Amino acid sequence: MKLTSLGSRTKALAVIGTVTAATAVLGAAAPAQATSAASYAAAVCGSGFSPDSNGVFSLDGGTIYVSYNGSTDCAVLMKSAYVGTATNTWVFIEHANGAGGGYGGPDNNGNDDGWYTTYAGPVYVYAPHECIEVGGGTVVGNDAAWPSVMCG
Secondary structure (H helix, E strand, C coil), rough: CCCCCCCCCHHHHHHHHHHHHHHHHHHHCCCCHHHHHHHHHHHHHCCCEEEEEEEEEEEEEEEEEEECCCCCCEEEEEECCCCCCCCCEEEEEEEEHCCCCEEECCCCCCCEEECCCCCEEEEEECCCCEEEEEECCCCCCCCEEEEEEECC
């Protein structure tokens, strides 16, 4: 696996990741912080994407956020453990039932798996009014969501 330098996105997310990690340690995430992280993940997806309130999947080491722009879904896994340290972190998105169709990520197949300091993604699938699967994981134990299905 490769060590990926993320430049400015690393710096921008270091603050959010630190706040998220500190909140997790304290044991209670404030709704404003969760909303802020979801909004930030939507911004990572690009212009026109909005957070999907049904698309939040918590892991011990991070959270997968799904955003939508009217026809395309986007997934980003934001780390809450080992933020600032490059660890294997991955996220994927595809049509439901393993039908593929995802894009983005290093191989443009809807899967982003690498050594990241703050988040994996964004990855996308064009799926208006269809069911999708999202999943991901971090290095925290068996910390993985595989897969979670959303329909909409």
